Amino acid sequence: MILSESDICERIASDNLVITPYSEESQQPASYDLRSAEDYLLRKGECTLVASLERVELPADVAATLMCRSSFGRRGVLIGGGFVDPGFRGQLTLCLVNQGPEDVSLSVGERVVQIIMHEVKAGGREYGGRYQDSNGAVSCR
Structure with a gap:
């Protein structure tokens, strides 16, 4: 089951999910829009590692899929590595x-x-891999 806006907000309010800093503008009916932590230039033909502004902490009963917003997809921007395991922080x-x-x-934000x-x-079972507690854009480890 995909979490709805009300599910996401209830979990955040009960400390059963962390998205910080949270933005009401980023909250969608069945997703949340992650923001860029910095200014970046996505050069054509290249992969750029972009840090999310938000810190996310998923509980043991929530996993996540990452998808590029359609406004970027229409410009040719794709995302790789789009799955987040339960327990990621x-x-x-x-x-x-x-x-x-x-x-x-x-642009930042x-x-x-x-x-x-x-x-x-x-x-x-929760994620306990090498990217746990990541800060900023992290290259391959």
């Missing part, structure tokens, strides 16, 4: 590939990627 590194015909500027959260039935 930290800023997300967004692997953005610009396949469009021109460079794309990304600009909404760029949707995080769609899913309930995990019988969840219990």
